[in-house]
Amino acid sequence: MLYTENGKFGKLSVIGLGCWNFGAQWNNKVSEADAIQIIRFAIDNGVNFVDVAESYGFPDGQCEILLGKALLDGYRSKVKIVSKIGWYGRREADFGVSRSKYVRRMANILYNKIFKYKEFDVLKRSPELLRLCGHACCGRLQTPYIDLLLCHDDNPQDMDSFIKAFRILKAEGFIRHYGISTNRINVLKRFQEKSGNECSACECDYSLLNRSAEKEIFPYCQNNKITILTRGALARGLLSGKYNLQTVFNEPSRMSWNVGGSERSNYESYIKKINAIKQNLKTEVVTPYAYKFVFSNEHSPAVVLGSTTLDQIKQNIEIATSRLSEENFKLLTSI
Ligand SMILES: NC(=O)c1ccc[n+]([C@@H]2O[C@H](COP(=O)([O-])OP(=O)(O)OC[C@H]3O[C@@H](n4cnc5c(N)ncnc54)[C@H](OP(=O)(O)O)[C@@H]3O)[C@@H](O)[C@H]2O)c1
Structure with a gap:
């Protein structure tokens, strides 16, 4: 496993396990027992952080409850927990x-x-509501503290409430660090300034299909010692290369890609781009390139990735043992 240390949140494995894909929001694809096996396998093999949110799962909170169970039997002390608040109080x-x-x-x-x-x-959202959301996360996760709590709203109108709540939670010992999940540079800058430079991490969407963070988010984080966490490296599975224009998706989180869905035209252009990547790399399996492209970036982000089977997490851990060659990095950057 490769590690990175790119900001206040400390040393991280280049891949962390995202838990959104567990907890029934993806059509009950993964049983609780399988999810626990995947989480523990990841930790046993060098993954040192996990990513979750109060709003992940159906009903809300389900993923944190499941993760809390997986981290019993001594696993909690081996990983850092990243969770997020902000959406529960608005659903x-x-x-x-x-x-x-x-x-x-x-x-x-x-x-x-x-x-x-x-x-x-x-x-x-009042600071008091948000503070209680933080307490509830700890309760569901069966942990006395969360290593990093993020504002899940990418453009909160009530940013002061979040910062106030995060500061109280930190003083109470319920969280160690706080930050925000956003792809908006102005929001990140405002959050950093309002927090008196206390923002420890920014989680943003970044992949071969969405490279917008390269322009301003990554350099800003680097200059301000804000740890960069990225998500969506496979674009909800698309960049594995296994889907095509005939695929029909049943999960609520991907149904908008189906014919007639709100994201269909984006989906079609993504498939076109993925086909170009396959041709250039002369391969049908894009997954290793898509992941390595992210963690091989000069700003050394840590990638939050989802894995829905034991085989997938095994492959993903293997991928995280080496970076992309310079030649392939240049090739992918140019497509
Ligand atoms: N901050 C935020 O607002 C936010 C938003 C979204 C996600 N996240 C976090 O980021 C995590 C990852 O999000 P994501 O699901 O969009 O990420 P992703 O890593 O782009 O895609 C994950 C999906 O790719 C497929 N996959 C994974 N490994 C594979 C492999 N080796 N070969 C082939 N397919 C593979 C699996 O889906 P299939 O096998 O079903 O295709 C898996 O569910 C989430 O769990 C969550 O923790 C955060």
């Missing part, structure tokens, strides 16, 4: 309001009209 079931901006705005107006309490804003 439909909580206040009876939808995530959609329009519906939330209407709910606000109605609420203000009915209760004549103009200051109340159902969109706003």
Whole structure:
């Protein structure tokens, strides 16, 4: 296993295990027993951080509960836990309001009209609510503290509430570090400034299909000692190269790629690009190149990746033992 040390969050394996793909949000594809086996295998073989969020799983919190079970029997002390808060307090079931901006705005107006309490804003998350979300994460994960807690909202209107809550959680000993998950440079800069340079990490989307973070996010993180965590290196599995225009997806998280779905046109252009990559590399299996492309970047990000089978995690750990050759790095950069 290769390791990287690129900011305040310390030494990390170049791949960390993402737990979103467990916990029934992906059609119950992975049983609890299999998920626990995958998590423990990863840790036994050098993976030293895991990534989860309060909103992962169905119902919410399911992935943290499962991860908490997997980390019993001595596994907790072998890994750093990254979790995220911010979406739970805004999901439909909580206040009876939808995530959609329009519906939330209407709910606000109605609420203000009915209760004549103009200051109340159902969109706003208070530091106290967020602080309690942090406590709940620790409870579900069966751990006294979380190593890194991220703001899951990539553009929070109530950033001050998050920072206040994170500071209290840190002082209480429930978290060691905090940061934000965003691909927006202005949001990251604002978060860093408002936190008095306490932002320890930024988790952003980065892959051969989305290289936007290279331009500003990566250099900014490097200059400010903010650890870079990336997700989506395989673009939800697409960059493995195993899907094509005929594939029909059943998981809610990928159904928008199907014919008629909201992301269909993007999907078609991605497949075109992946076919070009396959031709240039003269291979059908893109996975190793897609992962290595990310952690071989000069800014040394650590890749949060999902694995839905034991075979996949075995392959992914093997991939994380060497970087991309200079020749292939240049080739992939040019496509
Ligand atoms: N911060 C955020 O807002 C955010 C957002 C999204 C995700 N995340 C985190 O990032 C993690 C990874 O996200 P992602 O699922 O989008 O990542 P990904 O790493 O791009 O894709 C993972 C998927 O690729 C496939 N795969 C994995 N290893 C493979 C291999 N060796 N060969 C072939 N296929 C393979 C599996 O799906 P199939 O086998 O089903 O194809 C797996 O579920 C999540 O678990 C979560 O922790 C964070």
